[in-house]
Amino acid sequence: MLQFFKKIRQNLLAESKFTKYLIYALGEIVLVVIGILIALQINNWNESKKIEVREIGQLKSIQEDIMLDEPDIKFNLTYHKLFLDSEQQLLNYMMSPNLKPENPIKYEHALGISLILILHESAFNNLRNNNLNIISSQKLKKEISNHYDSFGKTLLIFENDHPQFDNYLLKRPYFLKYFNYKDKVSSKESTLHNNPDYYNPEIEMNKLILIDTLGLKKDEEFKIVLAESILYSKIKIQLYENLMLRNKELIEAIDTELFKLEN
Structure with a gap:
């Protein structure tokens, strides 16, 4: 091809057709420029595809992490609800004039355990740490950041990082005064989820028996502590339920974006 163009140039110069040669030279320059632009376009397309592939991979990894969180979240939510129900029963009994509760109370559930x-x-x-801007959708990028930096972080702080929100630690001194351990019972009836990859869903709890009814019912300080514990339980349950909803919404938003990228 180069020999072909070279021969044309030589013929034009030999025939002293300068105007035609100039037109030809300009045409050759235009062809070279077009070739460069095409090469750049192909290179840009290839780079864009590489970025797109990385974006798809990152979004799928985030989805996988969110789905891995679900058993842990459901486990904690299940037991927080279980403990809250028994806490409320115990407080109602303490506030009532009855010496015996109207319905059996699982005191060990009212005490609960520390969850993380x-x-x-x-x-x-x-x-x-690498490049958050790889996410092309500004809306989705904001949703992902809010999910981890706001919703998830709030629950982690509330559940793990502040002892004053640990209901078990708040209640334990009072349970030591008014209750005794009996034997272990399995809370099978409270099990809603069974995922062996995370936890044994059947928590073995020491059964508690009430040994000082009058002392329990007269302890105004314990009533306040128990009421606070109930409030914290309700807040935690709401945070867990909000996070579960956010997980579902974020998975759906990522699915929508992946469909756009892959089609």
């Missing part, structure tokens, strides 16, 4: 929450954040941290 672990959320999978490796995919988001990797994305934030």
Whole structure:
């Protein structure tokens, strides 16, 4: 091809057709420029596809992390609701004039246990540390950031980082005064989820029996502590339910974006 153009140039110069040669030279320059632009366009397209592939991979990793969080969230939510129900029954009994509760109370559930929450954040941290702007949708990028930096972080702080919100630690001194341990019972009836990859859903709890009814019912300080514990339980349950809703919404938003990127 180069020999062909070279021969044309030589013929035009030999025939002293300068105007035609000039037109030809300009045409050759235009062809070279077009070739460069096409090459740049192909290179840009290839780079864009590489970025798109990375974006798809990052979004799928975030989805996987969110789905890994669900068993942990459901587990904690199940037991917070279980403990709250028994807490409320105990407080109602303490506030009533009755010496015996109208219905059996599982005192060990009213005491509860300390729960912790672990959320999978490796995919988001990797994305934030490298380049959050790889997410092309500004709306989705904001939703992902809010999910981890706001909703998830709030629950982690409330559940893990502040002893004053740990209902078990708040109530334990009073349970030591008014109750005795009996034997272990399995809380099978409270099990709503069974995922062996995370926890044994059947918590073995020491059964408690009330040994000082009058002391319990007269303890005004314990009533306040129990009322506060109930409030904290309700807040935690609401935070867990909000996070579950956010998980569902974010998974759906990522699915929508993945469909756009892959089609």
